[in-house]
Amino acid sequence: MKKLINDPRAVVDESVEGFGMAHPGLVSVHPDPLYVSRAGGAVPGKVGLVSGGGSGHEPLHAGYVGLGMLDAAVPGAVFTSPTPDAIIPATQAADGGVGVVHIVKNYTGDVLNFETAAEMCAAEGIEVRTVLVNDDVAVEDSLYTAGRRGVAGTVLVEKIAGAAAERGDSLDAVAAIGERVAQNVRSMGLALTACTVPHAGKPSFELADDEIEIGIGIHGEPGRQRVGLEPADALTEHLLGPVADDLGLAGGEQVLLLVNGMGGTPLSELYVVYRRAAQLLADRGVAVVRSLVGNYVTSLEMQGASVTVLRLDDEMTGLWDAPVHTAALRWGV
């Protein structure tokens, strides 16, 4: 196992420590239990947003803490849910007095731990709403999931709900817009290589030199099928087709297209995928009016990519365009 780490058991703590050192004006890192919050603390009168999950998907979630997005993020161990003892203080740190929205990817551990934390916060007087993200159309149930998995669409939920909170929407309204994004976003990914969890020390699954896994999960969970070394255009069709079909996209609709890298794939290849995905949407008469291309929800050093499509309406587009200032997503400020 070749990695730029020290002790495999310390990698999350050291990485988040470095993250805090690199962005001192933006975030505060709280080491034990580990969570990351906005440097300025909760904003009084603003709905708080908290997300979290296993580490290994950086910049998700700590990279999205800041103005117009999250108030706090809770990194678990690599590919392991954070526990309520960390989610609770993160929720308290995000609470500006008018309630907190938890944005939770649909994995059994995450769902249980955020639910427990939400109940304990409620008992202390913090009203919590939960938005569940389950955008992965690849498989119905999976290794760690009942129902669909939550993947790259999470970033879009965090951005748009975050902008709604920033403009002063109520707790119910922020949860509702987050829900609307979650209902209108779909994703599917593929892997060219496996990744290695540091404390495991070996690849999380086996993939032959001439095999590609279509419908991979962000923890290397099995997908729909294995195919041979097909050209990028054909591979992109395997992803875009199910995404657009499941979304029921019709001609004349407007979408945001996110081509996301799994961590080990060159940006140049993501743009090759973007090119074909945009062509396929154009063939369906769908207009791509917003784009995002890069490593936003990763799986350590896995080579691969995912395609995410969000059906936009005017309000969502406006909230997408609103200013954001986080380590990994920034514009307008």
Next chain:
Amino acid sequence: MKKLINDPRAVVDESVEGFGMAHPGLVSVHPDPLYVSRAGGAVPGKVGLVSGGGSGHEPLHAGYVGLGMLDAAVPGAVFTSPTPDAIIPATQAADGGVGVVHIVKNYTGDVLNFETAAEMCAAEGIEVRTVLVNDDVAVEDSLYTAGRRGVAGTVLVEKIAGAAAERGDSLDAVAAIGERVAQNVRSMGLALTACTVPHAGKPSFELADDEIEIGIGIHGEPGRQRVGLEPADALTEHLLGPVADDLGLAGGEQVLLLVNGMGGTPLSELYVVYRRAAQLLADRGVAVVRSLVGNYVTSLEMQGASVTVLRLDDEMTGLWDAPVHTAALRWGV
């Protein structure tokens, strides 16, 4: 070879086409000869900035075209210099009537081709100045280089000189500030794995499972030494030490610290490297006042990282902070 590409010979064209589709308000892609310019065209009365070089280092250079940075970028074939027939129209497209600065990484092919293009542009009445970037302290001469190689420091030259051009500095002044950045920036990188050039189809060099190349070039050129699987903290010392020594950093100085990924390394590992690099600078009494962590100058899917330190003065810091709107670097707008 597993890559998200179609025909290996078409990868640059298709990737840049996808880049143009993803960022239509920002850039225009000119297919033959291939170059990328600002969507709005040259800004009258503003000094133009052009850079370019072999592809495979994305987001360098097309990802830095836009407000406050480059006016045009010229992508060559993978790891191959662009030719004058592309550099000339890019320079013309960048010319706002008051001259153009070429920012050139120190590789023999790039230097010759930009020089030829500059002479031909001069013959047509466009005054061109050249800023040469040679920030890599690892080796004195290299495979494709007489003198030091130009690596990740290039991004800092492009950003700061670009901000100077945007505020209305003269051709001489923009070239001078670019030169000052080039003189005050040093870098060094390491590789855990090799990368594979698409049309070659096999890794560009051999590295055993228990070897790491210290001082690697961004085309996989040999570095200073091979070491075993050392912890990230020790590896970071191999990079930061020579960089800081060569720069002659003294206690009390202020710097920008860039930890750059080579393309295949997880962001979480880059923050582990950042943590140690910042600690080592603090040990020397040097203050890190600006930071950048991510994939900015890459080598396809190579796993590895580089450390870049720029000695700042007040003017450079102000120009760094100035608004920038490109695909890969954006703030203040």
